[in-house]
Amino acid sequence: MSLQYCDLTGGARLPYVEFGAPDGAPLLVLRGLGDALTTMENPGTAAGARALYGPLAHRRVVVTSWRTPAAPGYRLADLVGDAATLITKLGLGPTAIWGNSMGGMVALLLAERDPDLVDSIVCECTPTHATDPLLRYVTRWDAMAAQRRWPELQRDTLRNIFTGRMPWAIRKLVWFPRSIPIPDDEGRWQVLSAALREYDVRDRAAGVRCPVLVIGGRQDRMTPPDQLADLAGLLPDARLVLVDRCGHGASLERPEEFHREIGGFLAEARRSTGH
Numbered sequence: 001m002s003l004q005y006c007d008l009t010g011g012a013r014l015p016y017v018e019f020g021a022p023d024g025a026p027l028l029v030l031r032g033l034g035d036a037l038t039t040m041e042n043p044g045t046a047a048g049a050r051a052l053y054g055p056l057a058h059r060r061v062v063v064t065s066w067r068t069p070a071a072p073g074y075r076l077a078d079l080v081g082d083a084a085t086l087i088t089k090l091g092l093g094p095t096a097i098w099g100n101s102m103g104g105m106v107a108l109l110l111a112e113r114d115p116d117l118v119d120s121i122v123c124e125c126t127p128t129h130a131t132d133p134l135l136r137y138v139t140r141w142d143a144m145a146a147q148r149r150w151p152e153l154q155r156d157t158l159r160n161i162f163t164g165r166m167p168w169a170i171r172k173l174v175w176f177p178r179s180i181p182i183p184d185d186e187g188r189w190q191v192l193s194a195a196l197r198e199y200d201v202r203d204r205a206a207g208v209r210c211p212v213l214v215i216g217g218r219q220d221r222m223t224p225p226d227q228l229a230d231l232a233g234l235l236p237d238a239r240l241v242l243v244d245r246c247g248h249g250a251s252l253e254r255p256e257e258f259h260r261e262i263g264g265f266l267a268e269a270r271r272s273t274g275h
Helices: 044-054 076-090 102-113 132-146 150-161 168-175 188-197 225-233 256-272
Strands: 004-005 013-020 027-031 060-064 095-100 118-124 210-216 238-241
Touching: 004 076, 013 044, 013 076, 027 076, 027 102, 027 132, 044 256, 060 076, 076 095, 076 102, 076 188, 095 102, 095 256, 102 118, 102 188, 118 256, 132 150, 132 188, 210 225, 210 256, 225 238, 238 256
Parallel strands: 027 060, 027 095, 095 118, 118 210, 210 238
Antiparallel strands: 004 013, 013 060
């Protein structure tokens, strides 16, 4: 597994790592707002992605960060366009997408816009729109980012994302703040946060025709279970799964349950779509 780049217009690019079976069914992982703090260019972040998504290595797994640099004016529609560019340039389509929080937002909008690129979607901890519970946290973190209080921001996000079993590699960041890396691009948080605030799929959900697994934690404070149920209820072909004893960091807190549910869903979706 090595760091690679997908070139975009204007000198920007998407950093990504790829592993698994080169000829396997593709799986694209789209990250959440935490990508503003540490991207796939960080070796520790890339290794963590390899560990988390490793059980799906019978597939061709691509884990991408958002555009670098993320210049002001980068909109949610640009995230969708960049994901489409990556899928096209790497020949992934139609691909399964696992979107974490904001990544799920992008995946849904992409499936509605370019249905031929998307085979199925796993929406992890993704609501129907930028809801009040989510924005309360994001607004607080925006203020910390504006003041460059990076260790405090990282610790606060981790304490609120995880409500159950926090992995040791992440727990030590809370205990030892000096180990927390400072973002290379200190304006990246505000740019991606502004894009997240634009999200609203309620009027477009009916156009998402592929199978979708809406999955999250029962103790999620940012995207509570009722909001996940709202999303599943709007989508034409959706399944809702709520996992006990975890919150917004659900797949990291309960990886065994997540991979069992997601592995089964992706296999079934592949059979139903014929891809």
